[in-house]
Amino acid sequence: MNDLFETQREMRHRRAAAVKRGVMAVLDVGSYKISCIVMQFSGEDAADTPDVTMPQMGSFRVVGVGTVRSKGVKFGEIVDMSETERAIRSAVAKAQKMAGLRVDHVMVSLAGGRPRSYGLTGEVEVEQGEVTERDIGRVLASCEVPPFGQEREAIHALPVNFNLDHKSGLSDPRGQVGAKLSVDMHMLTLADAPVYDLLECVQRCDLEVAGLSFSGFASGVSTLMENEQQLGAAIVDLGGGSTAISVFMRKHMIYGDAVRLGGDHITNDICQGLHLGYEDAERIKTLHGGLLATGSDSRVEIEVPNPMAQWENDRRTVTRSELIGVMRPRVEEILEEVRARLDASGFDGLPSQRIVLTGGTSAIPGIEDLANRILGGKVRIGRPLRVQGLPQVSAGAGFSAAVGLALHASHPMDECWDFEMPVDRMGTRRLKAAMRWFKQNW
Amino acid sequence: MTLVAERRDMVVAHDLAPVVVKPKPKERVQGKLGYKWDRLWLTYWFRALVQVWMPLLALLLAVYGGWQSPAVSGWVAAQYQAVRDTVAARPELTVERVDIPVGSPDLQRQILGIMALELPVSVLDADLAALRETVEGLAAIKSASVRFEQGVLAVTIVERMPAMVWRNLNRIYLLDEDGVRVAEVPRRMVRADLSLVVGQGADEAMLEAREIFSVVAPLGRRVLGLVRMGERRWDVVLKNTVVMLPAENGPDAMRRVMQMQAERKVLDVDATIIDMRDENRVILRLNEDAQIAMQAARARLNGEGV
DSSP states (O other): OHHHHHHHHHHHHHHHHHHHHSEEEEEEEOSSEEEEEEEEEOOSOGGGSSSOOSTTSSSEEEEEEEEEEOOSEETTEESOHHHHHHHHHHHHHHHHHHHTSOOOEEEEEESOSOOEEEEEEEEEEOSBSBOOHHHHHHHHHTOOOOOOOTTEEEEEEEEEEEEETTEEEESOOTTOBOSEEEEEEEEEEEEHHHHHHHHHHHHHTTOEEEEEEEHHHHHHHHHSOHHHHHHOEEEEEEOSSOEEEEEEETTEEEEEEEESOOHHHHHHHHHHHHTOOHHHHHHHHHHHOOSSOOGGGGGEEEEEOOTTOOSGGGOEEEEHHHHHHHHHHHHHHHHHHHHHHHHHHTGGGSSOOEEEEESGGGGSTTHHHHHIIIIISOEEEOOOOOOTTOOGGGSSGGGHHHHHHHHHHHSOOOGGGGSOOOGGGTGGGHHHHHHHHHHHHO | OHHHHHHHTOEESSOSSOOOOOOOOOOOOOOHHHHHHHHHHTSHHHHHIIIIIHHHHHHHHHHHHHHHOHHHHHHHHHHHHHHHHHHHTOGGGEEOEEEOOSSOHHHHHHHHHHHOOOSSEETTTSOHHHHHHHHHTSTTEEEEEEEEETTEEEEEEEEOOEEEEEEETTEEEEEETTSOEEEEESOGGGGTTSEEEESTTGGGGHHHHHHHHHHHGGGGGGEEEEEEETTTEEEEEESSOEEEOOSSSHHHHHHHHHHHHHHHOGGGSSEEEEEOSSTTOOEEEEOHHHHHHHHHHHHHHHHHHO
């Protein structure tokens, strides 16, 4: 637990330092595109700014956006370091150029890395009748971390729920009277190799990493309404190479997972099914793609570019229903996979079962109906929250992870890690604590 | 036939022109060095250095270097002189004549002589401020203004008006009301209308002199003049009598004398000197006749008393 505690605190401090500097960037490294958003923190409180609908929206302003086609990323994981580094560099350069500011700190999100969720519980006796910050530190430290393996890294760990004796559902038990304090904590781990590759790439661009988060979590922050976050909702971020899933409850992520399927697979299917180049397939998918065939679709002919064409009559056409016939099975497969993950997460037990689709692939017409059928009711397409200064082209569903990271940076909800680690848990650090006590008091 | 019929009710999503696949322009990827340079360029201090401080420094160095090198500075001076000469040669800037609207012909001649202008001259070469100073240097002129307008140099002067005649060390001057010598005259009677002051330092106490003259004005022609004594006090010389005034408050003392004259005709007494220098008492120095009369009166008084 000590390492987790320390790394979480360190990340929080680094992010706080970056926010204090005033300029910070977020970088969403996806399989299809890499987008970088430069934010400037105004320092004024969100409550003072008019035209603000969410508390975290007013305190920063987007001054630069750069989006480039991603290279060398598959399934949300880096397969070619130098290609990815170059892509990150051009995204950052674009955003910097638009902002006219130099960026030193970035928060990064990624969708790959085979996320795995763990529920942790800890329990302590309250020391002096009333729950103090020290007790919270102790109970957080008392959580037993499951052996998640050497090659994994915990990147999110947040207390979701505190229980005090028989009271449950507390978000901040400080000051309350009770004897036994317990905590339910959610921890998300990722395979460490993709994480380290990504951090290395970012560092090679002369940028300092101020935080790392799972893109499903970031998408949830930006896309879910406040009541959805409170009552329980699943966010399905349909990306290019992988689909991130996370479940929110009481404004905290309680489950995160990813399906290693995405829009790229649909494009690949079109490539194979219609014998097209990748770029052409991508273009036809975005222009004419769909999921629900109607009678008229079999009469809509789509002209397919034919690079070998030499004569006028060398033209090839496919009907839209053919295209739908290629795309639909793959989307169904993705959604069924998502359904399986959500079933495994215990999503059925939540009071509200809203499912929000976002990400670039959620723009396929008809995916809402298909998802309704497969995931069962209450599905909507989510777009990220309106953020000051964000251009319209970057406000679509494909940017929900990036916007979510920005919102998370400006309004993080992990203050719990500010609590002091209790001394008796520190082990070898006890001497250091004594030294610090001397420094503070003499 | 059936094939054609089928095709007719088909909708073609695109217009009939074949889709031309253009090879995508290769995305220009920034090199690592370019990226680093961009980041450096966006750094505030570096940008300020390059955009503000370095040009400023270069400008300063260029100016300093030009100033130091005789060739450059000589060239700059020559250019400046050439431009100035062209401007000065313009007919609009030539002084054709000098106009002096007020003043006696004598004074006008004097002013023209002292200005020493060789007409025609460019107004740029004639230093108007210096000319004005020169004209104001004349004793008879209180203030002057020199203006150039449409080829005419207008010299407007305010003359000093003689207010008094001053006799000092066997010379006779005219003074204006501030005590400045306006002119020298051969005889006092040239300006019989002006009052006379005499003595060293009289010109420096003109304010007092004027006040005393205004006080004694009711006496009319009995007043002969004022004499400055030892450069500190005034004697008022009347016919038959001299009033000695104190160094301080001379005019007030004279007012008292005038009051005494109104009440007791003190100036009609046969006194050679009325000494007002001591403010506590007035001393009369009687002339010989009066003294004898006084003694006689006293003797008569004593005799009667005995």
